[in-house]
Amino acid sequence: MDIAFLMPYLVHFVVLYVSVGVIYLVYKYKSRAATPKLPPGRKGLPYIGETLDYVLASRRGTPEKFVTDRNTKYSSDVFRTSLLGEDMAVFCGAAGNKFLFSGQNKYVTSWWPRPMKKAFLDPSSVDNSSAEESTKLRAYLPSLLKPESLQHYVPVMDRMAKEHLDQHWSPYNQVQVFPLSKKYTFSLACRLFMSVRDREEIEKFAKPFSIATAGLVSVPIDLPGTTFNRAVKAGRVIRQELFALITKKKNELLEKRRTVASDLVDNMLLDGMTEIEIGNKIVGFFIASHDTTSTAITFTVSYLSDYPDVYNKVLEEQMDILRSKGPEEPLRWEDIQKMKYTWCVACEAMRLAPPANGAFREAITDFTYAGYTIPKGWKAFWTVHSTHKNPNYFPDPEKFDPSRFEGNGPAPYTFVPFGGGPRMCPGKEYARLEILTFIHNLVTKFKWEKLNPNEKISYIPSPIPEEGLPIKLQAA
Ligand code: HEM
DSSP: OGGGGGGHHHHHHHHHHHHHHHHHHHHHHHHHHHHHOOOOOOOTTTTTHHHHHHHHHHTTOHHHHHHHHHHHHOSSSEEEEEETEEEEEEEEEHHHHHHHHHTBBEEEEEEHHHHHHHHHHHHGGGGSHHHHHHHHHHHHHHHHHHHHHHHHHHHHHHHHHHHHHHHHHOOEEEOOOOHHHHHHHHHHHHHHHHHHHHHHHHHHHHHHHHHHHHHHSSOOOOSSSHHHHHHHHHHEEEEEEEHHHHHHHHHHHHTTTTOOOOSHHHHHHHTTOOOOHHHHHHHHHHHHHHHHHHHHHHHHOOOOOOOOHHHHHHHHHHHHHHSSOOOOOOHHHHHHOOOOHHHHHHHHHHHHHSSOOEEEEEEESHHHHHHHHETTOOOEEEGGGTTTTOOTSSTTTTSSOGGSSSTTTOOOTTOOOOGGGGGSOOTTTHHHHHHHHHHHHHHHHHEEESTTOOOOOEEESSEEEEEEOOOEEEEE
């Protein structure tokens, strides 16, 4: 049979077949090229992701392992994980820190984990964007943290440190440093933020606060018995107490029993803010300021007892300052500027035991870093753990050596306990004053030794000495 008449059909068929194949291959190639190359890493278990790995590494006292293991495994300055129910890119090294710090509002914006918002913010504000809440929070800081206010706080902090030591340390031979330094920083915040001085009233806030902060980095499962659930309930109690206090202060101002602002809450009331807005902000200040500063104080005290030569140099510096003053004369701003070596010691303590692990951001656009795409909506995390103990930045990283901070100090973006860039901790100077006034009073009054030199440290998420750092006290 002559099949020549079929040839045109066959040719058409082959051409069509080949064309479809080519179109398919081009489409496949293009769509592959368009698929973003995500950072290496894994998402872990559904919903909880790798949160448990992170929590376990932290509880074992080695949160840096979570970061350094993955950093090494993937040989990449950014890796993918999933924490707190979110897709997340963890940025590593000085370059990663620099990129996130300076990418604010260009690539990333503020983001707070949902447990934090749900435990601490009023329900009406939980759905506000974190960027909105963060901007509002920062807007109020200048009045609290402007240089004149800070200078004015030094004698107040000095007086409160003395009172605290007289009440809670002097009567005893043995004390636990961690809970006491928390008590001190909490009382100071109550005094400076809202003029609360009464011990019972302070306790009303302190207890639920410690429960709520424990839930800050927890898996957000709101079922009875979970850490998150306890945190949410404690948050409710704090807001009720705060609401009552703010309303009382508002009435005093309305009835003109007081006409001048005496603290941060008054300032906000006089600016016409609502009770809910003020409550959210005060809670934000407490979270940011209280556990961080008390942790820095605790580990400075701990390292001072491990290194007698460092302790002696600190004592010498502080005694010189004490001798330069009259008997009842309080510390002043100028005295703080002389505490240079003591600040190097506190910095070295914060390098090895950082009070904050890092902070989160949210990608506001797709962007590329180190050859990988971070998709819009992903969360990003910069962390102290990729630089503070990295031997490339800090030789012999486990060694406690305050001289690292003398002269030019560490390379940029490597020592980042307070973050960096436009969102760097606005309370850094306040914290420096608080830590230094406390250490001044402590070393000029006491000598101490650790009762358990091998006490375990776990991170929840800040470092915590598991027995509260018990020490034996002696008069200096
Ligand atoms: C040793 C003590 C402290 C440490 C280590 C510390 C560390 C940090 C860190 C790492 C951040 C996140 C920065 C970022 O998002 O990149 C931060 C934010 C913040 N800190 Fe501190 N902080 C300390 C004390 C304080 C104090 C005493 C205050 C207030 C009086 C304060 C107020 C804040 C506020 C309001 C923010 C949020 C800023 C924002 O959302 O943009 N901090 N801090």
